[in-house]
Amino acid sequence: MAEKWLVGVDIGGTTIKLAFISEAGEIMTKWEIDTDKSNNGQQIPTDIAKAIQTKLIELDQQKEKLIGIGIGAPGPVNFHDGSIEVAVNLGWKNFPLKALLEQELGLPVVVDNDANLAALGEMWKGAGEGANDLIFVTLGTGVGGGIISSGKIVHGINGAGGEIGHVTSVIEGGAPCNCGKKGCLETIASATGIARLAVEAITSTETPSQLRELYNEQKNLTAKQVLDAAREEDELATKVIDQVTLHLGLALANLSNGLNPEKIVIGGGVSKAGDTILQPVKEQFARFAFPRVLDGVEITIATIGNDAGVIGGAWLAKTSF
Numbered sequence: 001m002a003e004k005w006l007v008g009v010d011i012g013g014t015t016i017k018l019a020f021i022s023e024a025g026e027i028m029t030k031w032e033i034d035t036d037k038s039n040n041g042q043q044i045p046t047d048i049a050k051a052i053q054t055k056l057i058e059l060d061q062q063k064e065k066l067i068g069i070g071i072g073a074p075g076p077v078n079f080h081d082g083s084i085e086v087a088v089n090l091g092w093k094n095f096p097l098k099a100l101l102e103q104e105l106g107l108p109v110v111v112d113n114d115a116n117l118a119a120l121g122e123m124w125k126g127a128g129e130g131a132n133d134l135i136f137v138t139l140g141t142g143v144g145g146g147i148i149s150s151g152k153i154v155h156g157i158n159g160a161g162g163e164i165g166h167v168t169s170v171i172e173g174g175a176p177c178n179c180g181k182k183g184c185l186e187t188i189a190s191a192t193g194i195a196r197l198a199v200e201a202i203t204s205t206e207t208p209s210q211l212r213e214l215y216n217e218q219k220n221l222t223a224k225q226v227l228d229a230a231r232e233e234d235e236l237a238t239k240v241i242d243q244v245t246l247h248l249g250l251a252l253a254n255l256s257n258g259l260n261p262e263k264i265v266i267g268g269g270v271s272k273a274g275d276t277i278l279q280p281v282k283e284q285f286a287r288f289a290f291p292r293v294l295d296g297v298e299i300t301i302a303t304i305g306n307d308a309g310v311i312g313g314a315w316l317a318k319t320s321f
């Protein structure tokens with residue numbers, strides 16, 4: 001019998017990534033469509049269904065070639081019915097994604113949070129290399145995460161498991177977070193947080209830095225500029241990155257003391273800085289981890305980047321249907 005394919009879909013704020021993936025986890029074809037956020041994103045399930053049908057025709061394949069669809073969406077997922085409770089940047093509220101897509105396509109659909117899918121993708125085909133106990137943290141505009149324990153995503157009682165970005169790092173006087181709390185890891189270790197800390201350091205200290213001139217020109221900074229300066233051992237940028245990696249290492253060590261993971265995988269735009277982030281995180285992790293936890297773990301940078309979501313979606317479909 002001819003091999004069947006899995007479908008991985010990763011819904012983002014500007015594009016939707018799609019892929020047909022073999023049962024061995026090999027990407028057969030991948031493509032993107034624009035995310036249509038007009039009319040509160042109501043059109044999105046139809047767009048996804050059409051994109052899949054069009055691609056099947058293009059490849060001269062029947063719908064029967066597809067086993068099912070694993071789809072990642074931003075925001076908390078209701079696992080009883082595969083609806084999205086709220087996805088602010090898509091305009092969704094109690095949006096029945098699974099039901100709508102199954103109706104459009106007549107194929108089984110499983111839905112999970114996008115960061116959880118990325119964690120599964122890294123576990124299956126990326127830096128996780130099959131590790132059954134894994135912490136994935138993604139450092140982008142925000143800080144997302146996924147925790148895998150004994151091969152299964154930790155969802156918790158109402159879908160908020162693995163929200164690593166909202167571990168409290170600063171107990172008093174922390175910056176406000178999108179979640180409503182203050183001092184979350186996300187306010188420090190996200191790209192936004194790194195840029196904010198650098199601007200604060202420039203405007204409130206005399207520490208010498210090549211970033212001062214950039215800041216005076218742009219009236220702002222990007223995380224990449226701060227990370228590049230830290231790589232060149234700029235004094236102020238190094239202090240900022242020391243603060244970021246202290247809190248990241250501390251949060252990951254505390255989570256690990258409860259989970260005893262085999263791998264910790266760091267992804268997202270900020271992780272592209274490689275050793276500038278990884279080495280100091282490892283040092284801080286070693287300070288705060290229980291010795292036996294430290295012995296068992298390997299901390300690495302994510303390897304499959306933008307494909308992690310669709311590969312994780314395929315894994316979810318493979319293990320669900």
Ligand SMILES: [Zn+2]
Nearest residue numbers: 166177179184
């Ligand atoms: Zn928060």
